[in-house]
Amino acid sequence: MKTSRKALASSLVMLLVALYLLTGCSSSEGATSKKTGKWAGQTLTVQMIGTFKMQDSTDPITGQKVKGLNTLKEEFEKQHPGATLKIVTMPWDGYIQKTKTMVTGNQADVYQMPGLDSGYAREGDLEPLQPFIDKDHFDLNKYVDNQVEGWETIGPDGKKRIYGLPVFGDTRFILYDKKVFKDWGVKDLSAHPTMNEILEKAKQMTGKNPKTGKQNYGVYFSGKSPEWLIVNAAEAQNGSWGSGQKFDEMKFNFDSPEMLKGLNWLLDLSKYAPKGITSDQGSEKWLTKDNNIAIMLNQGPGSLISKINSQGLQKRIGIAQEFNNDEGKGGLFAGSPFVMAKNSKHKDLAWEWIKFSSTDFFQKYLWEEYNSIPVIKDAKKWKSIKDESQFMNPIFDALSTPWTPHYPWVNGEPRLELESQVQGALTGKISPKAALENVEQKSNEWAKQQLNNQ
Amino acid sequence: MRSKPNRTKAQSEIALGTLRPKRSSLIWYVFLAPAFLGILCFMVYPILESLRLSLFNSSGTGGTWAGLANYKTVLSSSEFWHSVYNTFYIGFFQMIITIPLGFIFASMINSVAFAKNFFKVIFFLPNVTAIVAAAMIFTFVLHPDMGILNYFLDKVGLPTPLWLSNPGTAKWAIILLGVWHWIGFVIIICLANLQAISPELYEASTIDGASGLQQWLFITIPNMMGTFAFLLITGWIGALQRFNEVYVIGGPTGSPNRSIQTVVAYIYEHGFTGFQFGIASAATYVLFVIILIFTMFNLKLTKMKL
Numbered sequence: 111m112k113t114s115r116k117a118l119a120s121s122l123v124m125l126l127v128a129l130y131l132l133t134g135c136s137s138s139e140g141a142t143s144k145k146t147g148k149w150a151g152q153t154l155t156v157q158m159i160g161t162f163k164m165q166d167s168t169d170p171i172t173g174q175k176v177k178g179l180n181t182l183k184e185e186f187e188k189q190h191p192g193a194t195l196k197i198v199t200m201p202w203d204g205y206i207q208k209t210k211t212m213v214t215g216n217q218a219d220v221y222q223m224p225g226l227d228s229g230y231a232r233e234g235d236l237e238p239l240q241p242f243i244d245k246d247h248f249d250l251n252k253y254v255d256n257q258v259e260g261w262e263t264i265g266p267d268g269k270k271r272i273y274g275l276p277v278f279g280d281t282r283f284i285l286y287d288k289k290v291f292k293d294w295g296v297k298d299l300s301a302h303p304t305m306n307e308i309l310e311k312a313k314q315m316t317g318k319n320p321k322t323g324k325q326n327y328g329v330y331f332s333g334k335s336p337e338w339l340i341v342n343a344a345e346a347q348n349g350s351w352g353s354g355q356k357f358d359e360m361k362f363n364f365d366s367p368e369m370l371k372g373l374n375w376l377l378d379l380s381k382y383a384p385k386g387i388t389s390d391q392g393s394e395k396w397l398t399k400d401n402n403i404a405i406m407l408n409q410g411p412g413s414l415i416s417k418i419n420s421q422g423l424q425k426r427i428g429i430a431q432e433f434n435n436d437e438g439k440g441g442l443f444a445g446s447p448f449v450m451a452k453n454s455k456h457k458d459l460a461w462e463w464i465k466f467s468s469t470d471f472f473q474k475y476l477w478e479e480y481n482s483i484p485v486i487k488d489a490k491k492w493k494s495i496k497d498e499s500q501f502m503n504p505i506f507d508a509l510s511t512p513w514t515p516h517y518p519w520v521n522g523e524p525r526l527e528l529e530s531q532v533q534g535a536l537t538g539k540i541s542p543k544a545a546l547e548n549v550e551q552k553s554n555e556w557a558k559q560q561l562n563n564q
Numbered sequence: 565m566r567s568k569p570n571r572t573k574a575q576s577e578i579a580l581g582t583l584r585p586k587r588s589s590l591i592w593y594v595f596l597a598p599a600f601l602g603i604l605c606f607m608v609y610p611i612l613e614s615l616r617l618s619l620f621n622s623s624g625t626g627g628t629w630a631g632l633a634n635y636k637t638v639l640s641s642s643e644f645w646h647s648v649y650n651t652f653y654i655g656f657f658q659m660i661i662t663i664p665l666g667f668i669f670a671s672m673i674n675s676v677a678f679a680k681n682f683f684k685v686i687f688f689l690p691n692v693t694a695i696v697a698a699a700m701i702f703t704f705v706l707h708p709d710m711g712i713l714n715y716f717l718d719k720v721g722l723p724t725p726l727w728l729s730n731p732g733t734a735k736w737a738i739i740l741l742g743v744w745h746w747i748g749f750v751i752i753i754c755l756a757n758l759q760a761i762s763p764e765l766y767e768a769s770t771i772d773g774a775s776g777l778q779q780w781l782f783i784t785i786p787n788m789m790g791t792f793a794f795l796l797i798t799g800w801i802g803a804l805q806r807f808n809e810v811y812v813i814g815g816p817t818g819s820p821n822r823s824i825q826t827v828v829a830y831i832y833e834h835g836f837t838g839f840q841f842g843i844a845s846a847a848t849y850v851l852f853v854i855i856l857i858f859t860m861f862n863l864k865l866t867k868m869k870l
Contacts, residue, residue, distance in 0.1 A: 206837065210624050333729070333820065385729060389703070523838045534821040537730055
């Protein structure tokens, strides 16, 4: 009996050891933390989303060597003696659910959170940053205009605060092929084109190219994500998506005359686009020498410049702004902020990281290695930005004029419903008016549902 | 002194006869524990947590009691029933095309004298291709202007559909992908059954003067019924859980215009893009009930015993 108990006990111990080893349940603190320095013993975990890699790698488009995130780690740890930085990277694919899982499991101190408005602040998962800003007299004017305001969101008490500070920017603009314009004898787009200008020029440049004889399309837009175009078209007419950041105060304008005019404009435009727009097909030749599209709507910076440079199209591609209202505001506010977890055990160090992300060192690193758009005004003085001023100056202009605060439904059902209903209208399955009425109704239901979640 | 060793031996025998089986069976339980723990943590707990979430208004953290309101929302949602329709439509046509076609191909492969293994490999290759990669390739194959399928359709004078860009044809694009991906599996399973049919049956029928077609109709097909039932049941379960390919091609809403959104994509849309975990969990349980009822119906229909 004794032997059997002993065998059982030793088996259990072995099992536990095996489980421990298999699941890697080692404390991140003890083993790696440093013993000396101001921040001794503190390990800061930061989550970052994108194509980031810890080690040096090679850019698949340009073939150039890209310095890994270890560059940031080394610098941060050098500036904060005793601190240990752990960066958890994840791809854009599935980042929403992965971030939610990490936040629910208290897995990081600082998160890169493009979906800041998904309720994290409202549910008390995030630490307000204003006390840290005040304590440090941190100058928010260093950021490009509108970038800080854009990320303000509602906290658990219903008040709007700063929960995140921008780490890199994103914006939308219009690109066009100057060669196609020239072939058709059409004047280049103006810096701030109107809805009508785009429609007219798209119409003029659809058909057989008079110089090459090949089929040209006047315009292209993503039919899979047409929602931003409709909202921006409404803004062009001084309309808006609606108002309110709190669910009980949210008023939607999706069935407004401006939205309807915007949707009808898009339907007119679709006549001058390739057949496959609703499945994002038909733009395969864009940014190549064989391009057959004149105007590309709703474009983002991403790796745009490196693509243009790698194809030698610098002189061929032009850039214009999306629509603004009479106050000079319009277009999607996007990008990524860093936020601090409410449950972080190292809030001061987390704040140090957020501050570090606004330094020239950090911003230049992200821009030069990963083409991430800088969010600090000083970036305009860098040589690497000046070298690309043809695109970067308009991009900085676009960064400072988006609709803020950002659309609070951007990560919710209204966006998907708008996307789906606009696709219905584009494919003739539903009338534009009925499509927008459906979006309005579903959005109101969503806001009510979100209110119940709180 | 002599009796002592005898007693010890007897005691050992008792011990061998009674204690060892108990001890060894206990140790086996210990060996089973990791798998059991895994099932508890990664299956039983999520199932129960999902049931709890379905009764709450929750965005993942916290939430308020909702009772059966989420089930009411799901069951009264036109999008949900549209996703159910899409799921069944795609599943039905995939099944009705693949099983007979796979069986015909399997019969042909079974009849050829040479290169049997070559054909098996060729037809099975799509099945070992990751569905995500296959879905991406199909977006090129089904390109309205540059796709190879429309190229051939155009060559033979047939109309060239928009495929993924039109809600009417997008479902058929998914069906084509499903048929292409699943047919290899159907062929292999059918071949295994074909090779298990006794040759004596064919010999006897040949003596009786049966033609090849008669043998196929009256010997082969009746002997394949168990395999057809297996393919039907596993095929339907897989079809009702369809997600990967529609997500890769149409995103969580099943673009364009929710035309290829399946029930699992509906669950994903509400759970991970709208953070309506209560509704997503309720939809999951409704899907579970649908699969349960449909599988029971299929079992009854095919007279298959579990």
